[in-house]
Amino acid sequence: MSDENAAAVLSEEDLDLEALYRDSNVRDALEALDRELVGLVPVKTRVREIAALLLVEKLRRRVGLEAEAPPLHMSFTGNPGTGKTTVAQRMAGILHGLGYVRKGHLVAVTRDDLVGQYIGHTAPKTKEVLKRAMGGVLFIDEAYYLYRPENERDYGQEAIEILLQVMENQRDDLVVIFAGYKDRMDRFFGSNPGMASRVAHHIDFPDYSEEELFAIAELLLEQMQYRLSEPAAQTLREYIGLRKAQPHFANARSIRNALDRARLRQANRLFERRDRGALSRSMLATIEPEDIRASRVFGAAEETS
Amino acid sequence: MRLTQGTFSFLPDLTDDQIRAQIEYCLEQGWAVSVEYTDDPHPRNTYWEMYGHPMFDLRDAAGALEEVDACRKTFPNHYVKVNAFDATLGWEALRLSFIVNRPPEEPGFALDRAEREGRRLAYTTRPAAAGRERS
Numbered sequence: 001m002s003d004e005n006a007a008a009v010l011s012e013e014d015l016d017l018e019a020l021y022r023d024s025n026v027r028d029a030l031e032a033l034d035r036e037l038v039g040l041v042p043v044k045t046r047v048r049e050i051a052a053l054l055l056v057e058k059l060r061r062r063v064g065l066e067a068e069a070p071p072l073h074m075s076f077t078g079n080p081g082t083g084k085t086t087v088a089q090r091m092a093g094i095l096h097g098l099g100y101v102r103k104g105h106l107v108a109v110t111r112d113d114l115v116g117q118y119i120g121h122t123a124p125k126t127k128e129v130l131k132r133a134m135g136g137v138l139f140i141d142e143a144y145y146l147y148r149p150e151n152e153r154d155y156g157q158e159a160i161e162i163l164l165q166v167m168e169n170q171r172d173d174l175v176v177i178f179a180g181y182k183d184r185m186d187r188f189f190g191s192n193p194g195m196a197s198r199v200a201h202h203i204d205f206p207d208y209s210e211e212e213l214f215a216i217a218e219l220l221l222e223q224m225q226y227r228l229s230e231p232a233a234q235t236l237r238e239y240i241g242l243r244k245a246q247p248h249f250a251n252a253r254s255i256r257n258a259l260d261r262a263r264l265r266q267a268n269r270l271f272e273r274r275d276r277g278a279l280s281r282s283m284l285a286t287i288e289p290e291d292i293r294a295s296r297v298f299g300a301a302e303e304t305s
Numbered sequence: 306m307r308l309t310q311g312t313f314s315f316l317p318d319l320t321d322d323q324i325r326a327q328i329e330y331c332l333e334q335g336w337a338v339s340v341e342y343t344d345d346p347h348p349r350n351t352y353w354e355m356y357g358h359p360m361f362d363l364r365d366a367a368g369a370l371e372e373v374d375a376c377r378k379t380f381p382n383h384y385v386k387v388n389a390f391d392a393t394l395g396w397e398a399l400r401l402s403f404i405v406n407r408p409p410e411e412p413g414f415a416l417d418r419a420e421r422e423g424r425r426l427a428y429t430t431r432p433a434a435a436g437r438e439r440s
Contacts, residue, residue: 103364128358131372135365173367 015059026051026097033090038219039212043087046203047094054098071200072100072175073167075143075189077182078205081251084179085139087205091177092137101175103135111145114159122155126162134173143178144188160192167198208251213240217255221287226263228287235289242297258295265291306413308346311386312403324373324387324405328366331389336400337361338369339390340376342383347414347432356380359390373405382408 021027030051033044053070060067072095076084089106096104113129116122130138140146148154167176178185182204189196208216214237221227228236243254266287270279309315319327331338339359343350356376360369369387376385385406388399412433419427 102367105364124357131360131368132362132364134363134367170367173365 015063017055017059020055020058024055024097024099026055026094029090029094029097033087033094036219037083037086037090038215039208040083040087040205043083043203043205046201047087047091050201051094051098054095054100058099069100069171071167071171071198073199074175074177074201074203075185075199076177076179076203076205077185079181079207079251081253081255082205082207083252084205085141088137088139088177088179091175095137095175101136102173105136106139107133107136108139108141110141111156114140114146114163115155117155119155122158123162126159130162130166130174134170136174138174138176140176140178142180144180144184147188147192149191160195164194164198210237210240210244213244213251213255216252217259220256220259224259224263226259226266226285226287229289231289232287232292235292239292239295239297246297258292258297261295262287262291265294306411308384308404308407308411308413310346310348310404312401314404318407319403319405321370325366325370327401327403328369328387328389331401332363332366332369334389334391334400335393336389336391338363339388340369340372340385341388342376342380342385342406344383345432346384347430353384353386356385359388377406381406384408 030048033047037044050072057067057069074091076088078084085108088108092101092104092106095101107129109129114122114126116125146156146160148156163176166174176199178188178199180188189199214233217236217240218228239258240255243249243258248254269288269291270283313319313327328338337359340356341353342356343353356379357372360372363369373385373387383406384404386402386404389401391398391400414430415433417429417431419429421427
């Protein structure tokens with residue numbers, strides 16, 4: 001009864017979703033997500049949906065409607081370098097902005113941090129990590145290594161059980177994000193049905209197209225205050241096409257590495273011509289085609305052709 | 306007899322929310338929180354038993370509170386305290402320590418009288434609880 005009365009005195013202002021959105025710092029986080037992450041449309045849509053849900057829940061609570069905090073444990077699947085960790089970091093920020101987690105920090109761990117080496121070592125280790133992650137987001141990279149079906153005495157199972165318990169009972173305290181390759185994660189969830197049913201959001205990170213990879217490269221260079229000369233941009237496009245076809249391609253990470261090597265070569269090129277007069281600001285900032293052309297990716301392409 | 310040791314000990318017992326707020330404050334200061342218990346609350350007994358490890362790198366009080374609860378459940382008839390350790394150079398010491406659990410009945414201390422050489426008498430305080438629990 002008192003809830004309804006409380007709702008009656010709320011003015012229209014209190015139910016203004018736009019105002020709530022504006023006031024929470026979520027908008028900045030979502031806009032940054034759009035601006036700084038190229039592509040990833042399905043991921044962004046899902047993040048938006050989650051943000052919308054939490055905002056609406058907030059309003060529902062204000063008018064006294066039933067508003068149980070939704071479980072937000074997630075699984076991020078995708079190939080290497082598709083931005084799983086980056087999005088997890090942003091996710092922590094967004095959830096913090098919406099007041100879903102209290103501190104909004106990200107604790108990134110792998111099997112080694114959770115699973116012990118002898119009997120009785122696993123539980124304290126896992127609990128330690130969980131305690132550190134309280135109030136934030138626990139990001140478990142390559143989560144499928146936790147479960148090793150070939151060894152039934154593997155301690156991973158113990159870590160999984162503790163995780164499950166905390167995921168179920170302490171939803172307010174932390175959000176767990178599992179990450180890894182799609183097929184292996186599917187197998188992991190397939191053999192741990194309890195885990196699968198407690199993970200509400202399965203988000204798949206698609207591979208980047210060549211166009212998107214180029215956009216990422218430009219964004220990275222801009223952050224590092226470099227720029228590509230016109231022909232260098234052309235060369236980079238070529239490079240991306242070739243690199244993509246090669247083994248061990250790790251999407252954005254490969255691009256970042258390629259750019260780091262290009263910077264190395266640019267520095268070396270400038271160093272070589274040090275006796276030929278002073279450098280200009282634009283020379284220091286520009287990456288030329290030969291910086292990229294020297295990559296062994298081009299060599300390999302010529303060999304095979 | 307109510308034991309008055311550590312911070313807040315002259316106040317009514319802290320509620321869980323108050324404990325949380327205190328731990329939250331400690332973490333904000335960058336102190337490491339730990340939980341200790343004892344059945345021997347003699348003022349000179351500096352070394353209480355540690356419950357688990359000191360918790361470094363915590364960001365939220367929830368984790369520490371969980372340890373406090375676990376310790377209280379395991380030792381409902383002991384004294385339990387929360388310590389906050391400051392590791393900054395120059396401090397390297399406890400900055401805050403407060404009791405979070407007391408036995409339902411606090412037996413207090415007994416005054417023991419010992420006869421020494423000649424007709425000298427020596428007095429010592431002995432926590433009544435300690436003897437009872439141990440024997």
